[in-house]
Amino acid sequence: MSLITIDPRKAAPFPEAAAEILRDTQLRKNVAHATDVIQYKRAAVVAEKDDWQALRDAGATIRKEALQHLDSYLEQFEQQFTRAGGHVHWAADAEEAQRIVLGLLREVQATEIIKIKSMTTAEIDLNRNLAENGIRAYETDLAELILQLGAELPSHLIAPALHKNRQQVRELFAREMHLPNLTDDPPALAEAARLYLREKFLKVKSGVCGANFLVADTGSVCIVESEGNGRMCLTLPDTLIAIAGIEKVIPRFSNLEVLLQTLPRSATGERMNPYSSLWTGVTPGDGPRNLHVVLLDNGRSEILADTTSRQTLQCIRCGACQNACPVYRQTGGHAYGAVYGGPIGAILTPQLFHMEHAQSLPYASSLCGACYEVCPVKINIPEVLVYLRSKVVDQNRGKLASVFNQERVAMKMMARILLSRERFETAQRIARVLEKPLVGKDGWIHWLPGLAGRWTAARDLEALPTQTFREWWKERGNA
Amino acid sequence: MRISLFITCYNDTLFPGTGKAVVALLDRLGHQVVFPLEQTCCGQMHFNTGYRREAYPLAKRFISIFKDAEVVCIPSSSCVAMIRDYYPELARENNDEQMVAEVKSLLPRIFEFTELLTDHFKLEDVGAYFPHRVTYHASCHGLRSLHLGDKPLRLLKNVRGLDLIELQDTERCCGFGGTFAVKNAEVSTAMLGDKVRSILNTRAEVCTACDNSCLMHIQGMLHRQYAGVRTLHIAEILAAGADQ
Numbered sequence: 001m002s003l004i005t006i007d008p009r010k011a012a013p014f015p016e017a018a019a020e021i022l023r024d025t026q027l028r029k030n031v032a033h034a035t036d037v038i039q040y041k042r043a044a045v046v047a048e049k050d051d052w053q054a055l056r057d058a059g060a061t062i063r064k065e066a067l068q069h070l071d072s073y074l075e076q077f078e079q080q081f082t083r084a085g086g087h088v089h090w091a092a093d094a095e096e097a098q099r100i101v102l103g104l105l106r107e108v109q110a111t112e113i114i115k116i117k118s119m120t121t122a123e124i125d126l127n128r129n130l131a132e133n134g135i136r137a138y139e140t141d142l143a144e145l146i147l148q149l150g151a152e153l154p155s156h157l158i159a160p161a162l163h164k165n166r167q168q169v170r171e172l173f174a175r176e177m178h179l180p181n182l183t184d185d186p187p188a189l190a191e192a193a194r195l196y197l198r199e200k201f202l203k204v205k206s207g208v209c210g211a212n213f214l215v216a217d218t219g220s221v222c223i224v225e226s227e228g229n230g231r232m233c234l235t236l237p238d239t240l241i242a243i244a245g246i247e248k249v250i251p252r253f254s255n256l257e258v259l260l261q262t263l264p265r266s267a268t269g270e271r272m273n274p275y276s277s278l279w280t281g282v283t284p285g286d287g288p289r290n291l292h293v294v295l296l297d298n299g300r301s302e303i304l305a306d307t308t309s310r311q312t313l314q315c316i317r318c319g320a321c322q323n324a325c326p327v328y329r330q331t332g333g334h335a336y337g338a339v340y341g342g343p344i345g346a347i348l349t350p351q352l353f354h355m356e357h358a359q360s361l362p363y364a365s366s367l368c369g370a371c372y373e374v375c376p377v378k379i380n381i382p383e384v385l386v387y388l389r390s391k392v393v394d395q396n397r398g399k400l401a402s403v404f405n406q407e408r409v410a411m412k413m414m415a416r417i418l419l420s421r422e423r424f425e426t427a428q429r430i431a432r433v434l435e436k437p438l439v440g441k442d443g444w445i446h447w448l449p450g451l452a453g454r455w456t457a458a459r460d461l462e463a464l465p466t467q468t469f470r471e472w473w474k475e476r477g478n479a
Numbered sequence: 480m481r482i483s484l485f486i487t488c489y490n491d492t493l494f495p496g497t498g499k500a501v502v503a504l505l506d507r508l509g510h511q512v513v514f515p516l517e518q519t520c521c522g523q524m525h526f527n528t529g530y531r532r533e534a535y536p537l538a539k540r541f542i543s544i545f546k547d548a549e550v551v552c553i554p555s556s557s558c559v560a561m562i563r564d565y566y567p568e569l570a571r572e573n574n575d576e577q578m579v580a581e582v583k584s585l586l587p588r589i590f591e592f593t594e595l596l597t598d599h600f601k602l603e604d605v606g607a608y609f610p611h612r613v614t615y616h617a618s619c620h621g622l623r624s625l626h627l628g629d630k631p632l633r634l635l636k637n638v639r640g641l642d643l644i645e646l647q648d649t650e651r652c653c654g655f656g657g658t659f660a661v662k663n664a665e666v667s668t669a670m671l672g673d674k675v676r677s678i679l680n681t682r683a684e685v686c687t688a689c690d691n692s693c694l695m696h697i698q699g700m701l702h703r704q705y706a707g708v709r710t711l712h713i714a715e716i717l718a719a720g721a722d723q
Contacts, residue, residue, distance in 0.1 A: 019665040028669075201661035326652040330669040350622050364663060366656025366670070367527060369531035382563075391528030407658075412524060418488065418520040419540065428492050444702055459699030462493075468496035469486050473502075473646035478656070 005125045006153050008022035008105040011337025012321040013360035018335040020419045027163050031155075031332040035323040038234060041269025042320060042374070049265070059061035063314035064214075066250050067304060073216040073249045076359070080219025080227070080276060084281020086291040099124050101126060101208065102133055104292055108239050110135060110206040116194060117141035119211030119317060119336035120243045122339040123352075137208070138200045141227040142193050149176040155333030155341060157319035163332045171270050205287070207237035210243035212316070213259065217252045220280040221293065224263065224273035231275045240288035244296050247304075247313035259316060262376035266318035308387050308462050312347050315378045319331065321371035321381060326457045327364060336361060343371035347384045355391050362388035369410065404452050419428055425470070439463040480512045482595075483548035485541070487555045489519035490598035494691045500718035501554050501592060505604060506721070512552075513634050516543050518631065523561035530657045531569070538562075538569050541582050543651040550599065551585075554592040556689045557623030557657075562589055564624055571591045591621065592714055593689055597630040603637050610640030614683035616674070617649045629711055631689055638716060648673070655696035668700075673702050678708060687713045 011017065012222070021027065046052050067071055078088040088106075091097035106114065113130070115121065115137050127137045127148075139148040143161035148156055150172045154160030170184035174193050182192055209230070213222040221242055223230055256278075261368060264270045266358060282291050304310055321423065322328045323340030335342030338349040346361040363386050371381040391407075402408045417423045438445045447453065447462040455461065467475075484503055486498045491576035502512050521536030528662075541562070553559050554650050563586060570578035570682065574631045616637060621627040635643050654670025661667075674697060678686050686708055688694050701708050 015663050015665065018663065022669055023666055071665070246605065325655070326670050327663075327666055330666050362529075364666075366652050366654055366659045366667070368619035368652035368656070369618075370650075370652070373623055383568075386527050386529070386531075386565075389527070390531040391529075393529035394532070408661075411528065411530050411533065415525055415530065415537065415611070418522075418537055421517050421519065425517045431492070446521070446703075451661050454661040455699070456663055458668040458703065459660075459696065460702040461695075461699060462702075463494050464493065467495060469491045469498035470516060472495055472499060474516075477706075 001123060005128050006008060006122075006338060008353055008358040011358070014335055014337070015360060016366040017337055018331045018364070019267065021180075021331050026165075026168075027332055028330060030163050030165045030168075032329055033165075034156075035329055038323045040160070042323070043267060043269075045265045045269050046079075047269055049261075052104055054185075055262050056376055056378050059262050059316075059376050060314065061252060062255045062258060063377045064069045064311075067247065067310055067313055069251075070246065070304060072249055074246060077214050077219055077249050077371055078295075079098070081214075081221075081281065082146050082219070084219050086160065086219070088283050089294045091291060091294050091296045091298070093298050094296075097243060097294050097298070098126060098129040100294050102130065102135070104239070104241055105130070105135055105206055108206060110239065111139065111205045112136050112200075112203045112204045112395060113208050114138050114140050114200050114233050114237065116209040116225065116233040117145070117160070117210070118243065119157060120210045120245055121208060123298065125294065126243070126245070127140045138197070138204065140197050140200065140233055141225070142190065142227055142229070143359055146172060147196070149173070153334055154339065157317050157340070157342070157344070157458070159319070160333075163334070195384075196432065201229075201232045205237050206239040206241075207233040208241050209233060209257065211242050211248050212263070213256065213294070214244055214249045215253050215256070215278075216249050220253065220278050220279055222256065222275045224260070225277075226268060226270075226273060228275050231277055234277050234279065235287050237288055239290040239292075241292045242377045243294045243296060245313075246297055246300050246316075248448065263318050264318055265468055266374065266376040268319040283333055299354065300333040303351045309347065309351060309384050311379045312344075312351060312384055313346050314379050315348070316377055317344075318376055320376065321375040321379075324374045325365075326368060326370065326371040326445055328365065334370040336364065343381045343385075344379070347381055347388060350388060355388070355395065359392045359395075362386075362392060363413065410451070419476055425468075428468050432466075435464055481549045482510050482512050483545055483551045483571045484512050484514045484520055484543065485521070485551055485558070486514070487553065487558045488696040489695075490555060490691055491693065494594045494712065497691055497712040497714050498662060499556050499694075500712070501552065504554070504607075504714060504718040507718070508600065508602070513532075517544050521558045523558055523562050524657055526561060526565055526569070530580065530714055531572075535569055537574055538566050539575075539578060542566070542578065542585060545589075546581050546585055546625050548585075548588060550591045551588065552592055552595050552596070553714060554589050554616050554689070555691065556625055556627065557692060559589060560620035560624035560625050562586070565639045566630040590628070591689065593621075593624065593627060593634055596634060596717075603633045603636065605637070605717050606637040607719050608640050609638050609715045609716045612642045612644055612681075612683045613685045613687055614644045614646040614678060614681040614717065615649065615655065615713075616646055616686055616688040616693060618688050618693045621648055621689045627689065634713070634717060635687070638719075641716070644683050646681055647685075649677075653693045653696050655693050657692070660696060660713070667696075671700050675706070676703070679706060683708060685716070686710050687716055689713055 522534035526534035655668040
């Protein structure tokens with residue numbers, strides 16, 4: 001089984017990666033179809049809630065409260081989880097989290113683990129680290145299994161194999177599971193996966209999972225899923241290690257009343273998740289006896305410290321922003337060069353890397369606002385996007401390279417022009433003269449030099465009118 | 480009523496016809512239009528591209544020009560969204576108490592063109608005549624920031640002779656996004672391709688919107704494809720009368 005990982009520090013900038021992916025018309029068709037279906041289902045179950053906007057407000061309030069007092073809620077969670085018989089570990093970064101997990105698995109001499117779908121373990125590249133240390137991880141989520149068998153990267157928060165259609169899945173299963181007569185009928189594909197996985201569930205004694213919510217006042221861990229494979233990972237092993245970002249904590253058990261309504265409706269278009277697992281510590285004779293939670297920071301406390309972009313951490317990973325995003329619709333998740341793609345990835349990834357990497361991601365949006373509109377915890381993603389853009393711009397101010405950057409020079413010049421009526425009016429006149437050689441016989445511009453040439457690569461531009469509005473106004477004698 | 484027109488920098492330069500139409504319609508409705516010649520730009524392009532520092536003086540400039548206006552009319556939903564959504568934030572982050580106060584006082588007097596007609600003047604029939612097949616693209620900022628909803632459609636439905644054809648996925652972005660159109664040209668173009676296909680499917684003669692920036696983008700591809708559809712700002716349709 002080959003391992004493939006994704007590193008935003010090495011990924012191509014979004015425009016380049018996207019341009020490459022746009023050529024994969026099958027992928028684009030799959031992504032557009034899948035996101036259309038989920039959006040349609042979501043819209044239907046959201047429409048049946050008269051109080052949907054109130055639920056969004058409530059969800060946002062819960063998440064804001066958790067982040068406002070994150071330190072004390074995390075400590076409360078630690079106390080309660082420990083009291084219930086579990087162990088809490090704190091990891092400052094990916095390496096520390098890997099070390100902790102590896103140590104815990106070595107303690108029980110594990111050579112194999114079963115895994116429930118977890119974005120956080122992908123974020124810390126856990127599978128590769130374990131493999132390098134002789135421990136083999138089996139993904140049990142159907143979509144994650146597809147990716148693992150095909151050595152592919154996740155492309156969506158909820159449906160990580162959303163970029164593949166069932167014919168492609170059939171080919172993969174037929175090859176990897178040695179089932180030449182397999183059909184692409186969804187039940188047949190699910191049955192093949194079931195038979196393949198069942199043996200692992202019964203045999204493997206250690207499991208690794210993520211967490212949807214960590215409940216501070218009870219010390220409970222909550223995971224929701226659709227397949228039941230997760231439920232088996234959470235209940236059958238002797239050892240269970242949950243890895244969760246520190247932001248996953250919620251203050252009270254009663255908060256689930258809101259979030260377990262908004263999460264499934266936003267994520268899969270379901271009224272509730274088929275499987276909602278909640279466990280509080282160790283119960284003799286029932287479920288894992290060796291229970292751990294690894295609390296991962298990995299850049300999060302830095303995000304928390306910024307009052308404008310802190311809202312990024314409100315995210316409950318429903319993926320609704322991805323489904324609604326017209327950019328994601330064209331490219332899918334891989335173009336974002338990170339575990340977290342789509343609008344939430346565009347704001348989360350660069351911040352997780354201290355704004356030193358993935359700087360093209362805040363620009364990977366037309367700022368249409370569809371993400372904010374559907375977000376069940378009201379993260380104003382466009383606001384954070386433009387805020388992060390200003391961080392990118394400010395980082396490069398004063399650097400020598402910026403003197404030669406076309407965009408920067410143009411922006412500076414435009415700002416200067418627009419700060420004065422006289423300069424603006426002069427620029428309007430000069431533009432009419434400068435464009436002359438570029439205007440075709442039909443009165444349109446078909447080619448422009450430099451950055452503007454990216455416009456004319458696929459779009460014409462009408463020549464400037466002979467008179468600006470203000471010239472007309474003055475001529476009319478109103479001034 | 481005395482209405483101050485903020486035409487916006489790109490309408491002034493590229494789409495004077497929209498401004499003329501706004502003036503003609505407001506005239507016809509019995510209002511006095513004033514156009515402060517000092518005006519240039521609201522700062523949206525700089526702000527949205529990350530040049531917040533450059534946007535701040537532009538925002539202050541806008542406020543100083545329009546702060547005493549009775550009502551400001553802006554025929555561009557994205558510029559109104561910039562002012563409403565981000566001027567308060569710009570004022571706060573620069574600890575500019577005076578700007579905070581001025582923005583607060585000015586915002587209730589700022590109207591996007593179709594808002595001015597429907598919310599402020601309570602009009603849905605402005606007496607227009609436009610005998611063409613028209614489809615309407617819901618520009619993102621108008622739709623999601625200003626919550627224009629069906630206000631522009633209600634105005635269009637009352638235009639005599641106009642055959643309004645629903646645009647499939649009207650709420651999906653055309654891919655313009657300001658500098659996004661050049662910084663992410665390939666994705667922008669792919670998004671535009673979907674939009675243009677929807678427009679061509681309507682068999683409309685004209686595609687309209689509340690924002691010329693989207694229309695410039697859409698028209699750019701329509702023209703490249705030799706399609707016969709033209710784009711027109713909604714003001715130009717609403718200003719069209721039987722006498723013109």
